Amino acid sequence: MSLDDATVEVVRGSLREVFATGRPVAPALDELGWAEVLEEDPSIATTVLFGEQGRALASSGLLADTMLAELPGYAPGTHTLLLPHPRLGSHPGPTGVLLASTAEVVVVPRATPDGVVLATIERSSLVTRPAGGFDPGSGWQLVTLGAALQPDSVPVGAAWERAVATGRRALAAEIIGVCTAALELAVTHTSVRHQYGRPLGSFQSVRHQLAEAHAALEAARVTLDVAWSAAEDVAAWAATVAKLRAGATQSTVLRRTVQVLGAMGITLESDMHRYVSRGAALDALLGGHLRLADEVGSAALAGADLHPVVTT
Amino acid sequence: MSTSTAPLGPRAAELAVDPVAYALALREHLADNSADYDRWRGHEPMTVAERNHHHAALLRALHDDGGWTRYGWPEPAGLGGDPRHRAALYDELSSAGLPVPDQCLVLETLGNPVVHFAPTLAAEVMPALFTGAQWWGQGFSEPEAGSDLAALRCRARRDGDHYVVSGQKLWMSFGATAHRFVCLVRTGTPEARHRGLTMLMIDADAPGVSRRPVALASGQEEVSEVFFDDVRVPLSRAIGAEDQGWAVAMYLLQFERSMFAWQSAGIALRRLRDLRDRLASSGTPLPDGTTSRLGSTYADIVTLRSRSAATIRRLAAGDTVGPEASVDKILLATVETGLHDLARDALGADFLLADPQDPHALDSTAWRAEWWYSRSSTILGGSAEVQRTILADHVLGLPQESSR
Ligand SMILES: Cc1cc2nc3c(=O)[nH]c(=O)nc-3n(C[C@H](O)[C@H](O)[C@H](O)COP(=O)(O)OP(=O)(O)OC[C@H]3O[C@@H](n4cnc5c(N)ncnc54)[C@H](O)[C@@H]3O)c2cc1C
Numbered sequence: 001m002s003l004d005d006a007t008v009e010v011v012r013g014s015l016r017e018v019f020a021t022g023r024p025v026a027p028a029l030d031e032l033g034w035a036e037v038l039e040e041d042p043s044i045a046t047t048v049l050f051g052e053q054g055r056a057l058a059s060s061g062l063l064a065d066t067m068l069a070e071l072p073g074y075a076p077g078t079h080t081l082l083l084p085h086p087r088l089g090s091h092p093g094p095t096g097v098l099l100a101s102t103a104e105v106v107v108v109p110r111a112t113p114d115g116v117v118l119a120t121i122e123r124s125s126l127v128t129r130p131a132g133g134f135d136p137g138s139g140w141q142l143v144t145l146g147a148a149l150q151p152d153s154v155p156v157g158a159a160w161e162r163a164v165a166t167g168r169r170a171l172a173a174e175i176i177g178v179c180t181a182a183l184e185l186a187v188t189h190t191s192v193r194h195q196y197g198r199p200l201g202s203f204q205s206v207r208h209q210l211a212e213a214h215a216a217l218e219a220a221r222v223t224l225d226v227a228w229s230a231a232e233d234v235a236a237w238a239a240t241v242a243k244l245r246a247g248a249t250q251s252t253v254l255r256r257t258v259q260v261l262g263a264m265g266i267t268l269e270s271d272m273h274r275y276v277s278r279g280a281a282l283d284a285l286l287g288g289h290l291r292l293a294d295e296v297g298s299a300a301l302a303g304a305d306l307h308p309v310v311t312t
Numbered sequence: 313m314s315t316s317t318a319p320l321g322p323r324a325a326e327l328a329v330d331p332v333a334y335a336l337a338l339r340e341h342l343a344d345n346s347a348d349y350d351r352w353r354g355h356e357p358m359t360v361a362e363r364n365h366h367h368a369a370l371l372r373a374l375h376d377d378g379g380w381t382r383y384g385w386p387e388p389a390g391l392g393g394d395p396r397h398r399a400a401l402y403d404e405l406s407s408a409g410l411p412v413p414d415q416c417l418v419l420e421t422l423g424n425p426v427v428h429f430a431p432t433l434a435a436e437v438m439p440a441l442f443t444g445a446q447w448w449g450q451g452f453s454e455p456e457a458g459s460d461l462a463a464l465r466c467r468a469r470r471d472g473d474h475y476v477v478s479g480q481k482l483w484m485s486f487g488a489t490a491h492r493f494v495c496l497v498r499t500g501t502p503e504a505r506h507r508g509l510t511m512l513m514i515d516a517d518a519p520g521v522s523r524r525p526v527a528l529a530s531g532q533e534e535v536s537e538v539f540f541d542d543v544r545v546p547l548s549r550a551i552g553a554e555d556q557g558w559a560v561a562m563y564l565l566q567f568e569r570s571m572f573a574w575q576s577a578g579i580a581l582r583r584l585r586d587l588r589d590r591l592a593s594s595g596t597p598l599p600d601g602t603t604s605r606l607g608s609t610y611a612d613i614v615t616l617r618s619r620s621a622a623t624i625r626r627l628a629a630g631d632t633v634g635p636e637a638s639v640d641k642i643l644l645a646t647v648e649t650g651l652h653d654l655a656r657d658a659l660g661a662d663f664l665l666a667d668p669q670d671p672h673a674l675d676s677t678a679w680r681a682e683w684w685y686s687r688s689s690t691i692l693g694g695s696a697e698v699q700r701t702i703l704a705d706h707v708l709g710l711p712q713e714s715s716r
Contacts, residue, residue, distance in 0.1 A: 187708055187709075187710065190710065190711075191710060191711055198711070198714055199711040201704075201710035201711045202710070202711040202712060202713055202714050203713075204697075204701070204713055206710075207700065207701065207704035207708075207710050207713065208697065208700040208701070208704065210704060210708055210710065211638075211699075211700035211701070211702075211703035211704045211707075211708065212642070212700065214639070214703055214707060214708055215638075215639045215642040215643065215703065218619070218636075218639045219615045219619065219639070219643055222615065222618040222619045222622055223611075223614065223615045223618050225618065225622070226614070226618040226621075238614075241610075241611045241614050241615075244607070244608070244611045245611055245614075245615055248608070248611075290604060292607070293604040293605075293607035293608040293611065294603055294604040294607060295607065296606075296607030296608075296610055296611065297602070297603035297604050297605070297606035297607030297608075297610075298603055298607075299607075300588050300606050300607065300610060301588065301591065301592045301603060301606065302592075303592065306581060306584060306585050306588065306610055308403070308407070308578075308581060308614075308617060309614050309617065309618070310614070310617050310618050310621050311335070311399075311400070311403060311621065312331070312395075312396045312399040312400065312403075312574070312621045312624045312625060312628075
């Protein structure tokens with residue numbers, strides 16, 4: 001099944017309202033009957049949900065919930081997932097990032113020679129500190145596990161790969177939402193503000209920078225669409241490419257949208273800085289674009305199939 | 313070739329309505345007859361004219377054993393189907409390690425307007441394209457009319473039931489060997505700009521036509537200058553109505569920007585595989601950054617394929633593709649420049665110094681020529697800057713540039 005365009009717009013409008021009010025997202029989604037929407041069309045539902053979260057610069061535990069849904073046995077709400085620390089790339093390690101969530105039990109992934117294993121741990125026993133840093137609004141907590149890790153780890157096999165692919169597609173959608181809003185802000189600003197007696201947006205260099213941003217954004221959108229519809233055997237690979245693409249897009253788009261705002265673009269007064277730091281933060285989760293490019297390139301040199309991924 | 317004597321398989325009607333079945337059947341054909349197609353694999357030193365003829369022979373082979381080149385084009389010249397058939401042909405050739413024939417690059421640009429605006433003419437002139445017996449050149453650019461195409465001056469005046477054409481075209485791809493030219497000429501006044509233009513098909517062997525090849529920096533004569541000295545062209549060779557040439561050119565651009573991108577993406581993936589194989593087996597350390605550039609170039613190709621596949625599906629559904637096709641063109645240029653810069657940097661000394669006479673260095677020689685050609689991806693068919701201006705104007709709706 002798939003949602004028709006009119007329904008998608010209604011859903012998008014409701015989500016935009018939810019995020020605008022700033023109230024907790026999970027209960028609001030339940031009120032909207034989100035589970036049904038998701039079942040009807042996971043690709044559009046997820047893309048719209050995370051796109052709106054990105055546009056609103058909201059933070060929530062939705063990413064962890066979405067990934068947990070691929071890992072049988074854990075209930076979002078009571079459980080949340082510890083995401084691998086960006087420093088360690090996409091391989092789960094002993095420390096990680098906890099998203100904004102009220103769940104009491106944390107699912108901890110860990111890479112072993114036999115694949116990824118999962119353990120659960122009480123949130124109250126974790127040592128955490130607010131991430132702050134470049135994106136103070138992320139709502140992330142940095143987690144140090146130390147000796148607290150439970151020994152009763154269970155192997156998850158291919159489910160982990162699916163969870164990461166789902167997470168990467170969701171993150172790509174969120175990055176696209178962030179960039180869309182940033183580009184809208186830049187287009188409005190340069191259409192309204194005048195210098196030399198002309199709108200900024202009538203200067204060719206400004207126009208071309210924003211056109212490049214638009215092309216990069218469309219590139220990210222269509223690569224994500226393809227990742228959703230990719231055949232099962234290339235789904236993880238296509239999700240990696242979509243996340244790589246979105247990460248590269250945020251770098252291209254936000255560099256340009258900041259530039260055309262002049263000094264205003266790097267102040268606390270304009271929202272532009274929040275798009276920039278959120279874009280960077282989301283890029284870093286589950287593999288930043290530079291790291292993923294390296295991974296794909298290494299796989300290629302090791303003989304991986306350079307798969308065409310999409311046909312007409 | 314296979315033992316079948318029938319030019320078309322028994323499934324022609326089925327394949328014509330099912331692009332996926334067509335793609336699979338073609339894949340099977342290319343695999344079953346792989347050895348017969350070997351002469352089009354690898355690199356042989358050739359001039360552009362030799363390459364044009366070599367590729368024409370590939371079209372002939374594909375045509376004679378299954379009619380594969382005719383799908384996706386309307387009857388009677390073609391076998392029916394839609395742009396997805398053509399996209400599948402180019403893709404299957406690339407996947408099989410074969411070139412996309414030079415002729416197809418031009419065919420995708422010019423075939424569509426001829427079919428759409430001049431169906432009778434199409435029925436007459438297109439069969440020879442599918443067999444590789446003939447190919448066409450695109451005559452738009454002139455010395456004084458590059459990005460500013462509407463400034464073109466090559467004139468056509470009416471004389472009874474003929475036009476008489478005088479003037480010059482420049483940068484025509486394969487112009488030195490093409491059998492016919494599709495030219496945008498001025499039938500109105502120069503002041504009328506784009507309102508005074510007409511699209512005409514002109515035979516290369518008509519009296520008064522002369523041509524001179526122009527070599528790119530690689531030494532390859534990819535383009536030509538063509539001169540018209542009172543060349544008589546029957547009125548029936550007009551594509552679209554008189555003075556309506558601009559609309560024809562705009563119609564054609566949607567195919568030029570998307571199908572050309574798709575062809576190029578298939579070719580780029582084939583060449584990236586070649587490059588990867590060569591780098592992986594070279595045994596020497598790779599320059600810094602090569603691995604991640606390989607990864608990003610591959611991702612760029614997947615993105616280009618994703619975008620142009622979506623555009624081609626829209627064309628197949630009968631949608632008009634407007635200014636947003638400039639995105640396809642920008643993504644194409646990203647792939648072309650990225651891939652060839654990667655090859656140049658990663659092959660390093662081989663790229664710079666390999667001896668063109670050395671039969672073991674043909675791949676390096678080919679990369680060199682292709683590197684020069686790749687620079688045209690930000691120039692031809694509307695430069696990178698022109699594409700960005702189109703997006704700024706028509707998609708983002710930014711304030712107009714005042715100095716235009
Ligand atoms: C390999 C190759 C094959 C070709 N094949 C064909 C063919 O088969 N048929 C055909 O008709 N033509 C063909 N062309 C010609 C091609 O379409 C033209 O080169 C192109 O339209 C640009 O024109 P120009 O080269 O005169 O550059 P110019 O128009 O002189 O542009 C030079 C530079 O100035 C920039 N510029 C120009 N105007 C503006 C502006 N308004 N704003 C900002 N920057 C601007 C351009 O972007 C470019 O960087 C081919 C070209 C190449 C390289």
